Amino acid sequence: MKPIPYGRQHITQDDIDAVVETLQSDFLTQGPKVLEFEQKFAEYIGAQFAVAVANGTAALHLCALALGVNESSRVITTPITFAASANCVRYCGGSVEFADIDPETGLLDLEKVRQKLESQPKGYYCGMIPVDFAGMPVNLEAFRKLADEYGLWIIEDACHAPGGYFFDSNGEKQMCGNGNYADLAIFSFHPVKHIATGEGGMITTNNPELYEKLLTLRTHGITRDPAKMHENHGGWYMEMQELGYNYRMPDMLTALGISQLKRAEAGLLRRQEIAKRYDLAFQNSPDIKILNPAAYVEKTSSETLHAYHLYVIQVEKRKELYDFLRAKNIFAQVHYIPVHLMPYYREQGFKKDDFPLAEAYYDMCLSLPMFPSLTDEEQDFVIASVKEFLQHA
Numbered sequence: 001m002k003p004i005p006y007g008r009q010h011i012t013q014d015d016i017d018a019v020v021e022t023l024q025s026d027f028l029t030q031g032p033k034v035l036e037f038e039q040k041f042a043e044y045i046g047a048q049f050a051v052a053v054a055n056g057t058a059a060l061h062l063c064a065l066a067l068g069v070n071e072s073s074r075v076i077t078t079p080i081t082f083a084a085s086a087n088c089v090r091y092c093g094g095s096v097e098f099a100d101i102d103p104e105t106g107l108l109d110l111e112k113v114r115q116k117l118e119s120q121p122k123g124y125y126c127g128m129i130p131v132d133f134a135g136m137p138v139n140l141e142a143f144r145k146l147a148d149e150y151g152l153w154i155i156e157d158a159c160h161a162p163g164g165y166f167f168d169s170n171g172e173k174q175m176c177g178n179g180n181y182a183d184l185a186i187f188s189f190h191p192v193k194h195i196a197t198g199e200g201g202m203i204t205t206n207n208p209e210l211y212e213k214l215l216t217l218r219t220h221g222i223t224r225d226p227a228k229m230h231e232n233h234g235g236w237y238m239e240m241q242e243l244g245y246n247y248r249m250p251d252m253l254t255a256l257g258i259s260q261l262k263r264a265e266a267g268l269l270r271r272q273e274i275a276k277r278y279d280l281a282f283q284n285s286p287d288i289k290i291l292n293p294a295a296y297v298e299k300t301s302s303e304t305l306h307a308y309h310l311y312v313i314q315v316e317k318r319k320e321l322y323d324f325l326r327a328k329n330i331f332a333q334v335h336y337i338p339v340h341l342m343p344y345y346r347e348q349g350f351k352k353d354d355f356p357l358a359e360a361y362y363d364m365c366l367s368l369p370m371f372p373s374l375t376d377e378e379q380d381f382v383i384a385s386v387k388e389f390l391q392h393a
Ligand SMILES: *Cc1c(COP(=O)(O)O)cnc(C)c1O
Pocket: 055, 056, 057, 058, 081, 082, 084, 085, 131, 157, 159, 160, 187, 188, 189, 190, 199, 200, 201
């Protein structure tokens, strides 16, 4: 059996043709494919605006900038996420604050966030960054309500959940990243994500002012729009009006993104199938705990579509299982080492036992292979290997 990773990209001849076609066009950096990808992605997600950027981390950084994060800002996020969700606040000099997770779902716990907000005067915190962890949609309607009580903005880190959705209390389907409840949402096109372009990211929003700001910040803070300029010296004239970056996504990668987007729905369905097969295989294994979408539905009374970026199991002997699978060429992975325990964040004052539920989750979690091109045969081998381990554990 060849090595089975926990996630991987799927590149077809159509994808390759789309990239080659762009290479033969006049545009290597931003060209017409960027806007096309942005429009098609926005349509897929159900948001009004989308801004393609260099990667998901750049997307987070631009969101923090656009929302005005600075040295006096305090922002709440979850310890169970990729470090970039928190780092964007630090890029702008702000302080990262964490709230613990709901152990049933692995998501940032709304009640823990509420307790944090209640413990300080209004205005103490300025924003929050919930994450659709593993692909499970956060109930953003509930987070919005809380955010509004305390005057917070929301960046939804939807990297794991393109195509996922929940139903709000009006029975309306709310796609992850559609901008109805969050101010801004971000996605990544890293090879393990649903849509893979190598490097790439997207910001979605329904807010026209934030959209305009993001477009400028993506390209050095430069504007060429005469209506917005202080002076005008001639056709060459442009103005750098704020400190922006070069966070552009090149045309050839957005062409790959457009091609991949056509298969997004099929990939999502395949992920559901794989999850169902794992669910069935492990439902009678008392030694395996599975992150539980049903528990989430019960708690939030909201139907959801889990986008299954990850399929996470929890076992007591996690390290042993990880090593056992690895010896069989199955490269399961751990998502995530709690961000607050990273040496960088320990230097910011965080320590062990600060977020006990996140830490307990980390001790037991393991992400099994989950990607659309995983074959049934490969998945059966993964399942049999996990069961073999548990029998002898
Ligand atoms: C992948 C990921 C990112 C960062 O995306 P890059 O494109 O790798 O920079 C941020 N947040 C989460 C939750 C991710 O999974």
